[in-house]
Amino acid sequence: MVHTAGRKVPVVDLGDGTALLTDRYELTMLQAALRGGTAGRRAVFEVFARSLPAGRRYGVVAGTGRLLDAIEAFRFDRAELDFLTANRIVDEPTAQWLEKYRFSGNVWGYSEGECFFPDSPILVVEGTFAEAVLLETVALSILNHDCAIASAASRMTQAAHGRPIIEMGSRRTHERAAVASARAAYIAGFATTSNLEAGRLYGVPTAGTAAHSFTLLHDSERHGFQAQLASLGEDTTLLVDTYDVERAVRTAVELAGPSLGAVRIDSGDLGVMARRVREQLDSLGARDTRIVVTGDLDEFGIAALAAAPVDGYGVGTSLVTGSGAPTASLVYKLVARSDAPDPEAPMRPVAKRSVGKPSRGGRKAAVRRVDGHGTAYAETVTTGEPAPGPRDRVLQVPLVLNGDIVGREPLGTAREHHARALAELPPTALQLSKGDPAVPTEFVDGGPRR
Amino acid sequence: MVHTAGRKVPVVDLGDGTALLTDRYELTMLQAALRGGTAGRRAVFEVFARSLPAGRRYGVVAGTGRLLDAIEAFRFDRAELDFLTANRIVDEPTAQWLEKYRFSGNVWGYSEGECFFPDSPILVVEGTFAEAVLLETVALSILNHDCAIASAASRMTQAAHGRPIIEMGSRRTHERAAVASARAAYIAGFATTSNLEAGRLYGVPTAGTAAHSFTLLHDSERHGFQAQLASLGEDTTLLVDTYDVERAVRTAVELAGPSLGAVRIDSGDLGVMARRVREQLDSLGARDTRIVVTGDLDEFGIAALAAAPVDGYGVGTSLVTGSGAPTASLVYKLVARSDAPDPEAPMRPVAKRSVGKPSRGGRKAAVRRVDGHGTAYAETVTTGEPAPGPRDRVLQVPLVLNGDIVGREPLGTAREHHARALAELPPTALQLSKGDPAVPTEFVDGGPRR
Incomplete structure (x- = not known):
């Protein structure tokens, strides 16, 4: 405590936990579902963007590694639980449930560095409703930010035609967003960053x-x-x-x-x-x-x-603000659920019908269709089993299995993955002018899928 | 360490320190100044915006409380120093200097919640060059982000004419920027936030x-x-x-x-x-x-x-992205220095002459001029002693004195301050249409000033 002008003001402890980086309604929905007996129903949530920022031809997946760290750190400590109960945000049974919380489901997703298009199912979270709904905000925060930055950075890297770019936007964005921005820019091909914490935490080369x-x-x-x-x-x-x-x-x-x-x-x-x-x-x-x-x-x-x-560029403001698109418009939607907590109960596709924002039910897989020249020509999204041709790539990889993080990889791997994924896109992808997505998304209805 | 596909990847520890939320060049400039004998020269840095975002009529100061926390936490721990020396970012003498670093100078600034205009000197950092240059990035990161959010939020609060607004943009921005956004929006009059961590850390009322x-x-x-x-x-x-x-x-x-x-x-x-x-x-x-x-x-x-x-609004994306202006364009500029480390040596105004981005030398004070109706009509920025009239307000208040934090205040105080400062502006300030700053900034040259 610090004494200032007769008032005591607590010194803030940021802490490392991620569990309260969460919207209040997730916890109140959890409480209502626990009380109502639906919390244990199995659920599939998907992360996707309904569209790319106006005129952009592709997006870049980034933040996956940070998300895995956040899922691992997603535990409620005593101070957090006390805050929740003292402020009557959740009741005592819910707090007891949260105290034992540890995500035990599965997460699949596009590899970090992969390109994406409208409706690409870049992340799939499978678990009970209770455990999966809690990850909504932190998953979207990380992916919306990091994908926005990487998507802008990739265009800059292309525009630079091999000349190195220093990322130097730390001063123009939130101090922790700056670290994530440097990481995302590196995935998308920036050479270095001015941000020292990005060097220490993630091994991004630093320059100045x-x-x-x-x-x-x-x-x-x-x-x-x-x-x-x-x-x-x-x-x-x-x-x-x-x-x-x-x-x-x-x-x-x-x-x-x-x-x-x-x-x-x-x-x-x-x-x-x-x-x-x-x-x-x-x-x-x-x-x-x-x-x-x-x-x-x-x-x-x-x-x-x-x-x-x-011989080289330094880029600041436009990088950390996503060059006009500071967020990736990714949403986290329930697409399937069971009628019972039983793990063997069949899954049922669900979708809202809100005006202008309808969703498409069913757990989806995705395949990047690649022609004989090695050029991608379609993004096939299916509710059935993916059926890749010989050159096609199945895009979702396992990230978390039964609660165990299995998808961690060095940052350099994501950077290499991005370079390869980008090289595979048709040449129109690299145009800076406004246009349609470089690869069309096509839906193939495969019927309900476990 | 986690073992993944045959490779060891370190699990990231975010930590609470702020010292590496810094651009590399600050440490290399420090090293060169230590070696060259100029590190101990007294220096005055100022934070200001050359302009407001296009068409905006005022800006809102936010982030001051977070900045004071960051200054207090700005110490280099062993892991950080090891990173710096192992990567040859700084030499051993510089690392030894950093190990003992603790800001011992003075910081003055506009009260949190205050309105600002082009060239308003919203923060003044006085100290040795060495100690003051190190705060550049973290000060700008915090203020550029939080001021951008509060400035957008204030317009939304005005547009809502007393109807409550819930801040619900966490999912659309970096997970920690989300917490700061909720705090900034509350200062600017939002009623509540969906962000639980903002509730716990800062006492912002939560809703969902x-x-x-x-x-x-x-x-x-x-x-x-x-x-x-x-x-x-x-x-x-x-x-x-x-x-x-x-x-x-x-x-x-x-x-x-x-x-x-x-x-x-x-x-x-x-x-x-x-x-x-x-x-x-x-x-x-x-x-x-x-x-x-x-x-x-x-x-x-x-x-x-x-x-x-x-009866109420929920606002997300546009709030956390500053409604088209995601950063406040604040800069941190050296405006005066001494020729010698001697605390009694006279200060000399300094300014760069870069094309299109010239700066104005000398430590500045600012006065909000208020007429007999209680309406602000000018922002007087002076390199001399401020000379306020009976209704005028001297805008800078002490935040840090000789390294001691003296400017902490409860968040509610900043919220009240903003409401008062806004009520004082001429009615044009509240127009949403594009226009000039609501109050003109006038410079009064007062000669060099200690």
Whole structure:
């Protein structure tokens, strides 16, 4: 407790648990289902997007690894239970049930890094209604955020045509969303991140340059450059637009010699500036010194610099805000349930009929149809057993089986998976202009399915 | 460690520390400044926005309380230091310096809940360059996120004209950003949140209804309503659009009687549906049963329902994405420094001259000018001593003094402060249409200032 102006205010303990990252109605629905005898009915929930953000041609699955961590950490501790009962959010029997809660069902999903389209069933959660309904909010939070970021990042990576991109948007989003954003961007092909916690937690390679404040701290730009070079070596990146770019570049090469690593330009017309600076660097003999550009870049800004002598990009705001689509519009819908808690009871497809937002009942599988050239041409979603052709890929993989996490994989695997999945899409997928999904989703009704 | 498919993958420990929620360049600048002898120079950084999101008339300061928690938790533990040195992000002397790090300077800022305008100096951080530069990313992350959410929320609260709004956007944003969003929305006048962790951590009142999955779980809608009423009482909110709204409302009143708390409509034309449902409820004698509407509402959607018989709104996506402005564009700029580490050395204003992004040197104070009717008419930003008139308000308050947190306050205080600050703005501030800032910012040059 901290004493402030006569009032006691508790110091916040964030904690590591994920169980209260949950909407209140999940717990009250649980309570009503426990009381009513339906809590133990078997249930299948699916995560999908009814559409992609306007004009986008594909989405990217990201957050799967974080979701598995969240499911594992989804336990109610004493403080959380006390909060729930003291505030009469749940009754005592429900709190006792929550105290023993541990997800014991199954989760299947698209591999992290996979591409998705409208109605792709990217996650399937199977369990009792009680245990599966509780995961709704945390699953959607993680997937909606991380998929939005990865989907934007993938377009930027494509626009950069192999030039490396540094993710540097931490300051423009929530401090923990920043860490997840760096992770999602790396899956989608970004080279590095400025975010140190993403380096520590997830092993994303970190990178950085210097801020204007460092130059301003010194008695002159020259002093600032000298200090940076002395400490960080000639391979460092010097920021050259604090005062006058031409003078800064001259000073930089004078101090560092031709082995200067890179210069960063953060303002002005980046294409024009990059050409001028390239000429100047070359004329000074610094032919290997790279040029990094930053400053309100998005996928379109990156594409516009394709012909400019740029060696790398730094992207911030547009990445962490999903470049106009900060959430992936994924929903978590009950698609099947049994009439009884008996594990052998048959499953029944269910769907709401709300105006404009109808859902499609039945547990679904998905197959990416791939032609003889190795190019995807359809996303088949079926309530029956998937029937893949020789080149087709069945898209759902097991992530949790009987409560055990089985789908963890290194982040690099997701990154490689994304590169492969993207290479398989038709060329239209890589257009930045607005258009239809690159691959059409087709439904095949296979009748009810266990 | 978890063993997966032959590979060991570490289970992530999120931890509570905030020190690595930081861009790499802050630590490398620190290292260079330590080596170069400039790290101990006194420095003043300011946080401000060069502009508001297009057409917005005011911004709302939020996140201050979270920032104070983050500053307090900003210590480098052994695992973090090991990460930094093992990856050669910093050298050993810098790591030793970081090990002892504790912010010992001063922070001043606008009160949480205060309104702000372009160039309002909403936060001032004073300390050595070394200690103040490290807070850049975490300060901006927290303020950019929370201010963006509170700024959008405040417009929604205004549009709702006193009708309560439930914040229910957790599923559409990063799971921790969701908690901060609920907090920010509450400051800006939302009544409640669905987010349980925001209830536990910050005391935000929680609320909830039921999902379509609860209805679908049951053999009929009637069974679902019965189960909910039996467990949660007649004051609960029944969701009536899973199948047929008219039938659902009839069933709801039949089961609960006229004391049914509320019904929720989540689809269709909400204005039309609300009128129909109101008539039906009234005809069934349920005159006190409230109508809550949800479904892709933003401030404009809320305003459009002003004449509809709606008793409350639920807002999700548009709130947590800042209703088109998911970040507040706040920057953290060095505006003054000394030439020497000596605490008595005079401060010198500094500013970059980057094309299109020049900054204004000197530590600034701000005064909200208020006329005889109690209406604000100008934001005076000065590098001199503020000279408030009798009704004017000096806007910066002490938050941290010599490293001690002095600015903590209960969340309700920030909420009350926002209501007062908003009431003081001219009526144009409350227009939802695009326009200029409601109050102009005027600079008064007061010469250099300690």
